Amino acid sequence: MTQMLSALQGIITPEMEKVAREEGRDPEFIRAGVAKGTIVIPANKNHTNLSPVGFGAGLRTKVNANIGTSKGMESEEVHIEKLKVLLEAGSDAVMDLSTGGNLDHLRRTIIANSPVPVGTVPIYQAAVEAREQHGNIVAMTADELFDVIERHARDGVDFITVHCGVTLQTVKRLKEQGRVTDIVSRGGSFLTGWMLHHGLENPLYEQFDRLLDICLEYDVTLSLGDGLRPGCLADATDRAQVQELLILGELVDRSRSRGVQAMVEGPGHVPLDQVAVNVKLQKSLCRGAPFYVLGPLVTDVAPGYDHISAAIGGAVAAMAGADFLCYVTPAEHLGLPTPEDVREGVMAARLAAHAGDVAKQIPGARQWDDDISRARKNLDWEKQIELALDPELARRRHRERNPEGPGKQCSMCGEYCAIRLVEEFLNKR
């Protein structure tokens, strides 16, 4: 039985219990959310070392980190180091997007070493194998694609991105629309190429029940991918994107009706004034399914700073109701991230998620700010650093700038420390 089927039968699973503890919520609150589909707990039966995490309405906004090898950059050592870095940095999930090296082996290593939910995009591997075996991505057969999906499910992948909404209808709408950057999703582009080449419907859409069969067997959560996500501000919230979202909404219904957990992926590049609109639209069209956003980036002009661009969009999205933020690293639009980029990306996304949680009043979220602020008021440097989002970095930077050690003031204002002055003048009277 999947988490959802259990929930529908009124059963509170150990996974729901654990999520309830982590979130400070009643287990019944979690069960009801899973039954309704507004909360998902991606927990593949074969991911035995998983510590389950919940995503969705009323829960803390979560963060995902993507890592992956590429052809020519296939080092397993670096790949595993990135996993270690993202876990230490506090990511709530990881996606293995590898396209270089021994993909089955890499994925199994990630799952074996990840206590957080693991996601994949099976079509990447299907495309790589089609190229290897047939010399061409479009030569991939539907059976081969489903075979890869089943392999991922069997290995213990907790959630898979499947671009089921890239249909003949969506592609037609894309052509009518006209875009600056057309399709920037790799999975979306593979499928579009395949469909145009064969003149056939997307097998992930046409054989959606086959996908659900696999998900039911292993309790894989669907992450309904946005193959038509905008790749620049000019393409945001256009008819192609919204057409795909309409279809994804219908597929959420179909998933739920069979007891398969589903979340929906979202943009992308979005002007700041359209971010909340996108979240509200998804929540409405997809009947409150958890929303997993990539960024969104609020400007196209910031390569090298896209983690900041994404933090702006992610915070506003989280405030509006997004449940799950995919990190963006400083290497976005420039190349593969280094382990240090991974670390920075996770921290920026966690900051954004927390800012959103404070704003949408997730129970307990503000307590963290109040605690560190009291430590700041008391000039208690040890406590401030301990409570920091990234204690290691805060400690290092503070020491560099205050080599004499933490005194009763920092080097920023020195003896003109406002906190100390007011303490003297205001509070001692």
Place this chain on the structure above:
Amino acid sequence: MTQMLSALQGIITPEMEKVAREEGRDPEFIRAGVAKGTIVIPANKNHTNLSPVGFGAGLRTKVNANIGTSKGMESEEVHIEKLKVLLEAGSDAVMDLSTGGNLDHLRRTIIANSPVPVGTVPIYQAAVEAREQHGNIVAMTADELFDVIERHARDGVDFITVHCGVTLQTVKRLKEQGRVTDIVSRGGSFLTGWMLHHGLENPLYEQFDRLLDICLEYDVTLSLGDGLRPGCLADATDRAQVQELLILGELVDRSRSRGVQAMVEGPGHVPLDQVAVNVKLQKSLCRGAPFYVLGPLVTDVAPGYDHISAAIGGAVAAMAGADFLCYVTPAEHLGLPTPEDVREGVMAARLAAHAGDVAKQIPGARQWDDDISRARKNLDWEKQIELALDPELARRRHRERNPEGPGKQCSMCGEYCAIRLVEEFLNKR
């Protein structure tokens, strides 16, 4: 005559002409804004090497960088290096907040080397001198404070932060309110200490016309400081903060009635859902005076990442109508920024300002995004880097990750580049 008095007489000054050219606006639009007080052009008559900048309604959101020496960290060389860095990074203004070393000399050096408007907080120097001469900050006399202000004005400072709204009434309201971090503004704390010690009203409030006399003589723009700005989320938008803002609104009226340009400073630490509220409130209470916000930081937990926290708050503030963002560096809450921190702070603030400008539809803002997106679509790496917010960083990071030089794809997706695939499949049919 000040810019405002000229504008009121229907005169379009060379400074207004220059701002109009920079902003792609009609000179009459600028004149009307300056006359009304919704636009300020801080341009001290004695800042002879100034290239004037406009701040306010309908104009591009601007960015300020604070630099300053501290006792024990007084290197003039580092101070000037920071000026160089912030100018290269594209800051629209600079504030010299020095409290260590020869303050008159440092300030004059900054003004002589700055083509952008220079701001100061004269009470810092008044406090340092009071300590040196009388052994105690509270021993400062009102005449000594006004003497420092006049010295700054004479030297060519374009805008001064003056905490005129920290009055006996405001401090009483602060006591009634009760706060986690009381006062975190240095100027606010000096004045509060002074007032409590002497039992007298704030001279900057009581002798406001004396301040206006100085401003009129040199055309110094007032930046009405928020001494009661919240130092943590818990204190945001409280009665003490709003009481001060009410008084600042009245002082905006008084400034305008005498032809003195005035803007208003804002928080600070503000939960994300209160950022737009703060901007709308300021615009309403201060009759559309330009709003100069410090951050705002949307969480208290991120020392080491406060430039990102400020970028989130700053972007949302700019979208809601804030006109001028004071940068926050990664060193905030930890110590004095290094030149590299200054650079990162300016870039993060410029990113936020631009995201806000796109959202509030400042004419021409989106063109930048559209241009870089077209270069991205065309896999034109040179053009993308040239158009980047920080071309130097983008080039370095791209080269590091793509040592073989810019090909038709980046190392991120390698041969599975979505843009190239769609180009092949979709557009060539």
